[in-house]
Amino acid sequence: MAGLxxxxxxxxxxxxxxxxxxxxxxxxxxxxMKLEGVESRQETRFYMGKRCxxxxxxxxxxxxxxxxxxxxxxxxxxxxxKAHGKSGAVRARFKRNLPPRAMGRRIRxxxxxxxx
Amino acid sequence: xxxxxxxxxxxxxxxxLLLNIMEDETTKRKKPRSRQxxxxxxxxxxxxSVMYRRTAKYLKKKPIVxxxxxxxxxxxxxxxxxxxxxxxxxxxxxxxxxYYPTQEGRRKLKGHRKPFSEHKRRLxxxxxxxxxxxxxxxxxxxRRVIFLKQLGTGLLLVTGPMKVNGIPMRxxxxxxxxxxxxxxxxxxxxxPGKLDDAYFKRKKLRTGKRSKNIxxxxxxxxxxxxxxxxxxxxxxxQIIPLVKKEHLLAKYLQNPFSLRTRQYPHKMxx
Numbered sequence: 001m002a003g004l005x006x007x008x009x010x011x012x013x014x015x016x017x018x019x020x021x022x023x024x025x026x027x028x029x030x031x032x033m034k035l036e037g038v039e040s041r042q043e044t045r046f047y048m049g050k051r052c053x054x055x056x057x058x059x060x061x062x063x064x065x066x067x068x069x070x071x072x073x074x075x076x077x078x079x080x081x082k083a084h085g086k087s088g089a090v091r092a093r094f095k096r097n098l099p100p101r102a103m104g105r106r107i108r109x110x111x112x113x114x115x116x
Numbered sequence: 117x118x119x120x121x122x123x124x125x126x127x128x129x130x131x132x133l134l135l136n137i138m139e140d141e142t143t144k145r146k147k148p149r150s151r152q153x154x155x156x157x158x159x160x161x162x163x164x165s166v167m168y169r170r171t172a173k174y175l176k177k178k179p180i181v182x183x184x185x186x187x188x189x190x191x192x193x194x195x196x197x198x199x200x201x202x203x204x205x206x207x208x209x210x211x212x213x214x215y216y217p218t219q220e221g222r223r224k225l226k227g228h229r230k231p232f233s234e235h236k237r238r239l240x241x242x243x244x245x246x247x248x249x250x251x252x253x254x255x256x257x258x259r260r261v262i263f264l265k266q267l268g269t270g271l272l273l274v275t276g277p278m279k280v281n282g283i284p285m286r287x288x289x290x291x292x293x294x295x296x297x298x299x300x301x302x303x304x305x306x307x308p309g310k311l312d313d314a315y316f317k318r319k320k321l322r323t324g325k326r327s328k329n330i331x332x333x334x335x336x337x338x339x340x341x342x343x344x345x346x347x348x349x350x351x352x353x354q355i356i357p358l359v360k361k362e363h364l365l366a367k368y369l370q371n372p373f374s375l376r377t378r379q380y381p382h383k384m385x386x
Contacts, residue, residue, distance in 0.1 A: 006372070006374075007374040007375075007376060008257075008258060008372075008374050009374050009375045009376075010252055010257055010258050010373070010374060010375065011375070012375065012380065012381060036380065037378070037380030037382070037383065038380070038382065043382050043383075044382075045382075046381065046382035047382065110252070110253070111252050111294065111381055112252045112253055112291055112292045113291035113292070114252060114290075114291055114292065114293060114294050115240070116240075116242060116294050116295060116386055
């Protein structure tokens with residue numbers, strides 16, 4: 001096992017599939033997400049209220065609040081709000097609406113606030 | 117019609133049983149069993165009259181004692197002087213109030229809002245002293261620690277122990293923690309009372325202090341106090357032997373938790 005980076009993933013993989021929408025109109029305030037391994041509405045119960053993050057890279061190196069290091073990584077935080085449909089999709093609300101280029105991209109669903 | 121028959125059938129067969137129970141009234145029943153049955157939707161199966169028969173309330177009737185109303189003396193006859201005054205007066209015992217307020221007194225606000233110090237602290241039933249917790253956020257995310265006790269503000273006091281996995285005694289929020297089913301028996305561990313919220317409260321470091329020469333300014337960093345080191349040592353001295361007794365627990369605490377491929381937390385039992 002020497003040489004391998006220790007696995008640190010404490011979040012569930014999800015994909016931003018699109019905004020809440022009807023056929024011709026979309027509402028960008030709510031994002032729809034597909035969580036990995038969640039295939040039914042009952043299974044989404046665990047994820048209700050869990051915080052989620054869209055992590056992306058910007059162009060400029062910027063300083064984060066509590067550290068001196070500059071980084072390109074940026075985050076938009078949100079939380080899972082309710083289930084969406086029968087097959088395990090989920091609705092999330094982000095602090096700022098997700099940019100459309102995030103569609104199809106990775107969203108991290110954290111394990112907190114935990115209830116287990 | 118059917119319902120009534122059904123009810124009477126049951127009650128007549130139970131009647132004998134009930135009489136036996138009444139005789140045994142001196143022996144206390146540990147669990148009171150309800151003779152009601154509930155259907156889906158919270159609908160009771162037996163109506164009030166059927167329940168009257170089933171619970172044999174006709175046997176438990178107490179004779180109604182009518183309270184005798186005392187005749188309230190409202191007036192007192194008093195003698196009055198003077199020639200043409202009639203000699204007596206009826207004086208009411210309870211005087212009418214002299215003053216009727218024109219407004220209702222200021223209503224006291226129902227104090228539902230309590231200050232933080234008076235909030236009810238809840239602890240998840242899965243978290244008991246000695247439980248191994250997985251920290252989900254912060255510097256030590258993914259690490260496994262031992263839960264010691266819940267502090268006054270509701271935060272959890274946890275420790276690595278330090279020698280085992282390098283995590284000092286720390287406060288942690290319940291919501292940022294997963295309780296595993298692994299539990300260590302720490303009933304013999306005495307947690308000193310001084311380890312409370314005031315002890316762990318963050319001390320403000322004055323960074324950005326201005327002085328005449330900015331180059332002379334030292335950035336104040338946090339340093340562990342000797343008191344903290346000593347307390348950590350004495351606490352861990354109690355816990356480490358217990359950890360070592362359990363097979364592989366020390367290794368378990370050393371290894372951080374993370375999600376792997378095809379591991380989904382909603383399907384996992386922690």
